[in-house]
Amino acid sequence: MPDSLQFSWQLLIEDTELDGATLVVDYVPAVITCRACGAETTLEMAIMLCPHCDCADVTLVSGEEFQITSIDRVHEVC
Numbered sequence: 001m002p003d004s005l006q007f008s009w010q011l012l013i014e015d016t017e018l019d020g021a022t023l024v025v026d027y028v029p030a031v032i033t034c035r036a037c038g039a040e041t042t043l044e045m046a047i048m049l050c051p052h053c054d055c056a057d058v059t060l061v062s063g064e065e066f067q068i069t070s071i072d073r074v075h076e077v078c
């Protein structure tokens, strides 16, 4: 996902006035809660499985965010 985001960004800004702009990405870890044993786990990989009881009945608590927090523009003085 992060790589494809960077790749899409490059395609998007190519030959526009944003060409050369940098995409800064803050990664939010995915946290799941298990409905079977109640354990809350921060996922290392994108596998929706409770590591405590191997149950797949889990709820995604965070990590689904996709938010643009700021766009900074630098005006070059020619």
Ligand SMILES: [Zn+2]
Pocket (backbone or CB within 6 Å): 034, 035, 036, 037, 038, 039, 050, 051, 052, 053, 054, 055
């Ligand atoms: Zn569990």
